[in-house]
Amino acid sequence: MEITKETIDGVVVVSPVGRVDSNSAREVEEALLPLFDSPAPVVVDFAQLNYISSAGLRVLLLAARRSKATGTPLSLAGMSTAVDEVFKISGFAKLFHIHPDRAAALAAVTAA
């Protein structure tokens, strides 16, 4: 799957494109988890993601645990209706800093 990564004002923004399911979750895991070895805050921008399953949530849970362990901040942004529903049903919404869009996430992270 396509995953774009860019650095904006010292924040690493990761944008998975399309679907994160059991077939593609490993690619997201490989792109995301190493970022927590560096101090630069991480924003995962879901604006181009229209689908996530429990396999994708597993990767985000691992990322949140790494974030807590290393102190590298993690925020999520830009959830579609479908992605938002999955975060709510799973109770995962309570475990993350979630912002309506990338700009709001960047503002919150750089102000911290």
Next chain:
Amino acid sequence: MSRLETPALHLTVRPDLSEIGRIAEQVEAFCEERGLGPAVAHAVNLSLDELLTNTISYGYDDASGHVIDIELAADSGRLTIVLRDDARAFDPTGVPEPDVDADLEDRALGGLGVHFVRSLMDEVRYQRTDGHNLLTLTKYIDT
């Protein structure tokens, strides 16, 4: 042989995770044709994805010669989905509910997929017959 009287969509799935994207496209097209809307399409796709992922990842001792059969039909306010496979016996209705209020450290990921199915579907019925798992999901729809 058909398990639903009038299956509107019949899918045959190889036990390979790469099949899930293809199934999603066909389910989306089916729901759009029937005017079922994106929320119903998402409920069906997420449920099928989670169930297929379980079956494909843990259901077989060998990967050859197996197929998973899926039928969908929508009428009289009900969308019915029947999954049939010859994988190891697995009753998703017997899976304990995960604690969705647990904090980061105590979060278990097991059971989350089945929790989605239960949350998004109105009825889930399991039978084991003739060496096959037969799972019938029903979602109430406005038609």
